[in-house]
Amino acid sequence: MxxxxxxxxxxxxxxxxxxxxSSETRTTISSRTLRHILASPTWFDYECGRLSEDECYKRVGSEFKIEPSEIAQAFIQARDSxxxxxxxxxxxxxxxxxxxxxxxxxxxxxxxxxxxxxxxxxxxxxxxxxxxxxxxxxxxxxxxxxxxxxxxxxxxxxxxxxxxxxxxxxxxxxxxxxxxxxxxxxxxxxxxxxxxxxxGDPVKRGQEFLTKNAQHLESVTDGGIVLQENFAQLLILEATNDRSLVNLFGHTSTWNFFRGKGQLTTEEFPFDLDTTSLGITVTKPSSAVAHSVMDEMLSFVNSDGIIQTYFDHRRPRFDPVVCVNALCLFYSHGRGHELKKTLEWVHEVLLNRAYLEGTRYYETPECFLFFLSRLLQATGDAEIHGLLKPLLRLRVQERVGADGDALALAMRVLVCDSVGLRDEVDLRSLLPLQCEDGGWEIGWIYKYGSSEIKIGNRGLTTALAINAITAMGPNIRHTSIIATD
Structure with a gap:
């Protein structure tokens, strides 16, 4: 910091x-008795220099009905241990x-x-x-x-x-x-x-963890299975702006969640609009590529006008966080108006707190709020800011101080910062979750929709924790721990 x-x-x-x-000695004095002697007023006087060693043993011997020489021998053995x-x-x-x-x-x-x-x-x-x-x-x-x-x-x-x-x-x-x-x-x-x-300096220690584990910051399920996936790598890249830290399977247009075959699901896993939206906004391919992908995405909007999750009409799934990430891509290229119904639904989810138990694919309410803040940071569109920002400010303020893992806490601090709030309450909870190796404890970001297997990434949690601490500015530990405007 x-x-x-x-x-x-x-x-x-x-x-x-x-x-x-060890209070176990080879004398007749039991371990329990020896500790009682150490807690006696006589021993207190001895420790404070008000009694000599011999006088202490005499008084203790009288009090506990033990020969002073036996007490002396017990303490010689205790010292030896x-x-x-x-x-x-x-x-x-x-x-x-x-x-x-x-x-x-x-x-x-x-x-x-x-x-x-x-x-x-x-x-x-x-x-x-x-x-x-x-x-x-x-x-x-x-x-x-x-x-x-x-x-x-x-x-x-x-x-x-x-x-x-x-x-x-x-x-x-x-x-x-x-x-x-x-x-x-x-x-x-x-x-x-x-x-x-x-x-220690939490930011320096966190950065050292990321550097030491560069190219190996992989996601893990709650069952301990390592997943080769792109999404968390893209988020780490965006959070750190350091390509050397991540391991990405490069794509020129649409993106797949997995780097290779699907894991814990079908091996031929469909490309998805969520990873694709993130991939394009983070890696910034040519404008022609971005617009071509968005054109294709528009063919995966359901009858309610809500954009879907997969480039696969056989999987008509939709999720508010996926919608937010698609909106982020469209708004960052001046095409947000083409997903008007999707934006309206996202607003309803935020207004009615439909995200409080997570979403189909995302584990915590903070995920939805975090990606919403990311959407607002990606565009200067006055209409969407007017629609979402005041409400987002209210909703994240409601979450301050709620239970959460390290990732949720980091996200909450960052969302608060994005809407002009200082969330020192959650930062105070986040700091002790830094581990001995400098990284933060794993936080759960997404899950398999059917089995609800949780997926987390210590690298991502650490990167966002570093950003949360940095956003709060230097000398944070000297400040009062409250959430303020």
Whole structure:
């Protein structure tokens, strides 16, 4: 996005986050009892430096009716079990490197000075830390707010620019109450994804995903079958203006959805007006070719005046999104008036919200709204803008905040932008759906009309997500999360 990262400091717990340990010992003290000792007020005083190690063991021994020497032995064995979480530490180092060392990393732990001295002897990448704050040195412990306030004062960072990772919810809640972004450490992959999304540049990461997977951004069914098809490739090309990313089966006039034989349907699949309309508007063949194709299309208009889906009279199917894409082709060449009845039906679909459960071939309401916005962007015709744009604005505003996958959210943000709305609500939902590899989670765009097998494409979702973020402008993470005019 070209903006400075919002988060400039990362605070991490040590135990059960950056280091793991076992509460199972070879003493008479059970794992459960050992954890009860760690949660006792006496242990709290020890962690804050108010008790010596020997005095702590004596008091705990009296409280739990255990010999102090046995307690000491149990904790020696627990210390011996400490192991660094190398995968998570490597992730932090990578984040710091990618930020060009603008991200400062700190440890913040409830740990006594003696235990910390032992911990520092463990092999780990200690150089990732700009500083380490322990309860033993500070004299405060989590979740007490005083510990967090002292740390914030020492690192001199606005709490809203700080991320805090801890395995205990109560500690995270205290951090959040001060304006810190808190993450509960439950799984390395989950937390790693969250950190990359908070610290990294989503546009740069998304573009890297597209480049790395160039020519292999294929569509996939909800059953995991890879489809060799043209439609998503055309949309990716239009969204990125980068021919090197896509794999297209070139056509000079009409287009087929499939690149080759049909899959999960008849092998000899008919050419269709939907892919053809998109293919011509994106690849821009000669005017003569475009007009010749439109002439042929007009012979596939049904008795209601609605343009059909296939160049095949034996398949008299029609779909509002297909109609919109055909209108886009005709209007972009000054022939929109030839599909007057089709436009009227599209308007009725929009007016009466007939698209809310998707359409015959398209999965979500956002698909219909997105292609409508694309139609309006393709023509300056005042009549069609007057007919559709105010209503489209109302209908997309109704969708803001609704549930949706990554593709639906990206489309919604883009449609809002096209009609003069800022949809920061859905952008806020879209950003966390970026995966570790930089691409966004798959979103479903179309489906087989008969079996309703869903089809999605991570490349397309990623390309539209990048455009949605870019449309909202730099520093989006600093803005309030509302939908505004």
């Amino acid at each position: 070209g903006s400075h990262p919002r988060y400039t400091a990362l605070l991490c717990d040590l135990g059960d986050v950056l280091f793991s340990w 400490l192991r660094s979480n190398d995968a998570f530490i490597a992730l932090i180092r990578d984040l710091k490197s990618q930020s060009q060392n603008t991200l400062r990393v700190y440890a913040m732990s409830n740990i006594s000075l003696p235990d910390y001295e032992v911990l520092r002897t463990k092999p780990a990448d200690w150089d990732i830390f700009d500083d380490v704050f322990t309860s033993g040195a500070v004299g405060e412990r989590k979740p007490n707010l005083g510990f967090y306030k002292q740390v914030l004062q020492k690192i001199k960072v606005d709490p809203h620019q700080v991320i805090f990772v801890d395995d205990k919810l109560e500690n995270v809640l205290s951090a959040r109450s001060l304006g810190i972004h808190g993450i509960v450490f439950d799984d390395v992959n989950h937390v790693g994804r969250a950190l990359r999304n908070l610290v």
